[in-house]
Amino acid sequence: MGHPEEVDIIVCGGGPAGCVVAGRLAYADPNLKVMLIEGGANNRDDPWVYRPGIYVKNMQRDGVNDKATFYTDTMKSSHLRGRRSIVPCANILGGGSSINFQMYTRASASDWDDFKTEGWSYKDLLPLMKRLENYQKPCNNDSHGYDGPIAISNGGSVTALAQDFLRASDAIGIPFSDDLQDCETSHASEIWAKYINRHTGRRSDAATAYVHSVTDVQTNLFVRTNARVSRVIFEGNKAVGVAYVPARNRAHQGKVQETIVKARRCVVLSSGTLGTPQILERSGVGNANILRKLDLKVVSDLPGVGEQYQDHYTTLTLYRVSNESFTLDEFLRGDKETQKELFAEWESSPEKARLSSNAIDAGFKIRPTEEELKTMGPEFNELWDKYFKDKPDKPVMFGSIVSGAYADHSLLPPGKYITMFQYLEYPASRGKIHITSQNPYKEPDFDSGFMNDKADFAPIRWSYKKTREIARRMDAFRGELTSHHPHFHPDSPAACKDIDIRTAKELMPNGFTVGIHMGTWHKPGEAFDASKVHEDLEYSEEDDKAIDDWVADHVETTWHSLGTCAMKPREEGGVVDGHLNVYGTQNLKCIDLSICPDNLGTNTYSSALLVGEKGADILAEELGLKIKTPHAPVPHAPIPSGKPCTQPVRR
Structure with a gap:
C-alpha cells in the first residue's frame, strides 16, 4: 500500500x-x-x-x-x-x-x-x-x-542456578522478595521477570x-x-x-x-x-x-x-559452575546437537521451552549499609547524602545472573559458566x-x-565485591575465570583463582586437592572447613585500585x-x-x-x-x-x- x-x-x-x-x-x-x-x-x-x-x-x-x-x-x-x-x-x-x-x-x-x-x-x-x-x-x-x-512473565523456564543465586544472596544480607518491581523495594533479590508471553513463548x-x-x-x-x-x-x-x-x-x-x-x-x-x-x-x-x-x-x-x-553502566564477570548445571554455553558455543535440540524444543512447545527464556532468571537491587558507605570515598558519600539518603526506594546498583557466558565463546576455555552483571543505575557522569x-x-x-565523575567508581567497585561473594557461596561455584576479573597481585588474599574441577591436576599445586563445593584449597586428609567460604574476602587499597582500573578498561553501556x-x-x-x-x-x-x-x-x-x-x-x-x-x-x-x-x- x-x-x-x-x-x-x-x-x-x-x-x-x-x-x-x-x-x-x-x-x-x-x-x-x-x-x-x-x-x-x-x-x-x-x-x-x-x-x-x-x-x-x-x-x-x-x-x-x-x-x-x-x-x-x-x-x-x-x-x-x-x-x-x-x-x-x-x-x-x-x-x-x-x-x-x-x-x-x-x-x-x-x-x-x-x-x-x-x-x-x-x-x-x-x-x-x-x-x-x-x-x-x-x-x-x-x-x-x-x-x-x-506480556510479563518468568518465561518458559527458570534454571536451578537462579535458586542457587537467591540462596547465596540471602546469605550475604540480600533478602528474597516476591516483587522487586513494586516501585518501592530497593534492597532485595527476586526471580527476575521477562518481557515474554508465557502462553506463546514469544518476546x-x-x-x-x-x-x-x-x-x-x-x-x-x-x-x-x-x-x-x-x-x-x-x-x-x-x-x-x-x-x-x-x-x-x-x-x-x-x-x-x-x-x-x-x-x-x-x-x-x-x-x-x-x-x-x-x-x-x-x-x-x-x-x-x-x-x-x-x-x-x-x-x-x-x-x-x-x-x-x-546511561547506566555495566561490568560483567564470569565464574565456572558445575558440569551438572544447565547453562546456554553449548548452545552459544555453536554445538550443533545442542542447537538442534533447543530449536526443536521451541518449535514443539514454545510456552515451556528453554529458548523461551533469556537465561537471566534472578537478580537484585541493593543499597550500601552505613559501614559500607565508610569505605566508598568522599565523592560517592557526597552524592549519597544529596541523592539517595532520603529516598529509600532508590537502589544504588542492580545485579543479575546469566546462566551462561555472555562473551565470545571462541575465546573461552571449555566449561560451563555464569555471568554476573553489575549495573550502576544513577551515574553522576554526563555526556x-x-x-x-x-x-x-x-x-x-x-x-x-x-x-567522567569520580563518584561512579565506588559503587561499581562495591557491587563487584558483592556479586563475587554471592558467586563464592553458590553450590554450583567452581572458580573464577581470571581473564574476566580485575588483575589483582598474585599474593593478594583477594586474588582470583581459576579452579576448574576437570583440570584440577594442572591447576593445583602438588599435594593439594579442591574443595568442590566452594573452591577452597586444602591438603589431602585435611578436613574441609566450609566456614571459611562464608568469610568475605578482604581487599587492600592496591586491590581497590586494580578494580577501578578494570572498571575503566571494561565498563560498558x-x-x-x-x-x-x-x-x-x-x-x-x-x-x-x-x-x-x-x-x-x-x-x-x-x-x-x-x-x-x-x-x-x-x-x-x-x-x-x-x-x-x-x-x-x-x-x-x-x-x-x-x-x-x-x-x-x-x-x-x-x-x-x-x-x-x-x-x-x-x-
Missing part, C-alpha cells in the same frame, strides 16, 4: 515510545491518519526477534546483523584509560524492545517525582503503568496491570503489541521502515511536516535525496536519546552557536539540545551529542561521558540512553515542557526517553513504554480523542477542525 503525502500525525522513530503513540492514536480514531517512520527494518514475524533465547545474536557487530546502530566516542577518554565507548542503539521497528535482554524492571517511585513536573508524578503515572501491562506472575500488591498489551515487543495489532484491523496507520528522518519542516516556528531519506546512504554526487511528508496536526520526534537531538539540530532547533556554524537557520535557540546525556553537518548520514560529535532533550524549564536548559512541546515551536513534540531530566533506576523499556503512554494521552486530549484498548473499547470522538495538538491540557 502506498503512503500518503499528507497525514494528521507523523511519528518519527519506531522505538517503544513511538510505537505506543502511533498505535494508540491510530486506534483511537480510524479517521485519524498517522504515519510512523522508522530507520530500521520491519520486525514482523522475524524469528530472530520473537524467539527470546537468541537475543545475544542481535547484539553482535559482525557485518551481518543490521538491527543496531553503533555510536562511538569521537575522542579517546582519559576516564577510561584511553578507551572509546561504543553505544549501540536499536535499528529495527520496535526499537530496543525487538532486540533487548527482555529484563522487566521498573523505575522507583521517587524517580518520577524527581521530574518535578505537573502530571508526571508516580501517582499520576501508576494508572498508565498498569494500563500497558499483561502481568502473568502471582502478585501480592496492586501495582501491576493484567489487561494490557505487554513481547512494542511493535507487535501496538502497531501490528492496529494495522491488522485498520488502514489509517502507515508504517514506513528503512527510512531515516532528516529534519522537521517549519513554516515560521510551526512544524508542518518532515523530510526523510533512505536509511542507507544512497546520496548521488554529494546530494541527499529527501522525501517530504506533510503533517496537518503534529510532528512527534521519537528517535531516541541519540537520534532526536540530531533531528532537532538539523531542523534549526538547538544551541544557536552550533547551528550557525553549520549554516543552519535558527528556529529556536535551545542550548540544552544534545546535552546531559546519561553530550551534537551534529557536525546538515547531512543526516554524517557521524555526530559524541561524548558518552562514561565515568547497558543500552539505556536518556536525557538529551530534558523536560524542565527552558531557563534551566530544558527542551520540552510538561506537555512535551518543544520550546519555541508549535505542533512539535518529543516523546521518548530523551525528555528525562534525571536518571531512572530501571531497564528502560518499561519507562519508554510509559513515556509513550503518557504522550499518547496528552496528544489524545489535545485532539479531543479518548484512548481505547481492545479490552475496553471506547467510541472515538471526531477531531474538531483546525484544533492544534499543542492546546494545553486542562486538569
Whole structure:
C-alpha cells in the first residue's frame, strides 16, 4: 500500500515510545491518519526477534546483523584509560524492545517525582503503568496491570542456578522478595521477570503489541521502515511536516535525496536519546552557536539540545559452575546437537521451552549499609547524602545472573559458566551529542561521558565485591575465570583463582586437592572447613585500585540512553515542557526517553513504554480523542477542525 503525502500525525522513530503513540492514536480514531517512520527494518514475524533465547545474536557487530546502530566516542577518554565507548542503539521497528535482554524492571517511585513536573508524578503515572501491562506472575500488591498489551512473565523456564543465586544472596544480607518491581523495594533479590508471553513463548515487543495489532484491523496507520528522518519542516516556528531519506546512504554526487511528508496536526520526534537531538539540530532547533556554524537557520535557540546525556553502566564477570548445571554455553558455543535440540524444543512447545527464556532468571537491587558507605570515598558519600539518603526506594546498583557466558565463546576455555552483571543505575557522569553537518548520514560529535565523575567508581567497585561473594557461596561455584576479573597481585588474599574441577591436576599445586563445593584449597586428609567460604574476602587499597582500573578498561553501556532533550524549564536548559512541546515551536513534540531530566533506576523499556503512554494521552486530549484498548473499547470522538495538538491540557 502506498503512503500518503499528507497525514494528521507523523511519528518519527519506531522505538517503544513511538510505537505506543502511533498505535494508540491510530486506534483511537480510524479517521485519524498517522504515519510512523522508522530507520530500521520491519520486525514482523522475524524469528530472530520473537524467539527470546537468541537475543545475544542481535547484539553482535559482525557485518551481518543490521538491527543496531553503533555510536562511538569521537575522542579517546582519559576516564577510561584511553578507551572509546561504543553505544549501540536499536535499528529495527520496535526499537530496543525487538532486540533487548527482555529484563522487566521498573523505575522507583521517587524517580518520577524527581521530574518535578505537573502530571508526571508516580501517582499520576501508576494508572498508565498498569494500563500497558499483561502481568502473568502471582502478585501480592496492586501495582501491576493484567489487561494490557505487554506480556510479563518468568518465561518458559527458570534454571536451578537462579535458586542457587537467591540462596547465596540471602546469605550475604540480600533478602528474597516476591516483587522487586513494586516501585518501592530497593534492597532485595527476586526471580527476575521477562518481557515474554508465557502462553506463546514469544518476546513481547512494542511493535507487535501496538502497531501490528492496529494495522491488522485498520488502514489509517502507515508504517514506513528503512527510512531515516532528516529534519522537521517549519513554516515560521510551526512544524508542518518532515523530510526523510533512505536509511542507507544512497546520496548521488554529494546530494541527499529527501522525501517530504506533510503533517496537518503534529510532528512527534521519537528517535531516541541519540537520534532526536540530531533531528532537532538539523531542523534549526538547538544551541544557536552550533547551528550557525553549520549554516543552519535558527528556529529556536535551545542550548540544552544534545546535552546531559546519561546511561547506566555495566561490568560483567564470569565464574565456572558445575558440569551438572544447565547453562546456554553449548548452545552459544555453536554445538550443533545442542542447537538442534533447543530449536526443536521451541518449535514443539514454545510456552515451556528453554529458548523461551533469556537465561537471566534472578537478580537484585541493593543499597550500601552505613559501614559500607565508610569505605566508598568522599565523592560517592557526597552524592549519597544529596541523592539517595532520603529516598529509600532508590537502589544504588542492580545485579543479575546469566546462566551462561555472555562473551565470545571462541575465546573461552571449555566449561560451563555464569555471568554476573553489575549495573550502576544513577551515574553522576554526563555526556553530550551534537551534529557536525546538515547531512543526516554524517557521524555526530559524541561524548558518552562514561565515568567522567569520580563518584561512579565506588559503587561499581562495591557491587563487584558483592556479586563475587554471592558467586563464592553458590553450590554450583567452581572458580573464577581470571581473564574476566580485575588483575589483582598474585599474593593478594583477594586474588582470583581459576579452579576448574576437570583440570584440577594442572591447576593445583602438588599435594593439594579442591574443595568442590566452594573452591577452597586444602591438603589431602585435611578436613574441609566450609566456614571459611562464608568469610568475605578482604581487599587492600592496591586491590581497590586494580578494580577501578578494570572498571575503566571494561565498563560498558547497558543500552539505556536518556536525557538529551530534558523536560524542565527552558531557563534551566530544558527542551520540552510538561506537555512535551518543544520550546519555541508549535505542533512539535518529543516523546521518548530523551525528555528525562534525571536518571531512572530501571531497564528502560518499561519507562519508554510509559513515556509513550503518557504522550499518547496528552496528544489524545489535545485532539479531543479518548484512548481505547481492545479490552475496553471506547467510541472515538471526531477531531474538531483546525484544533492544534499543542492546546494545553486542562486538569
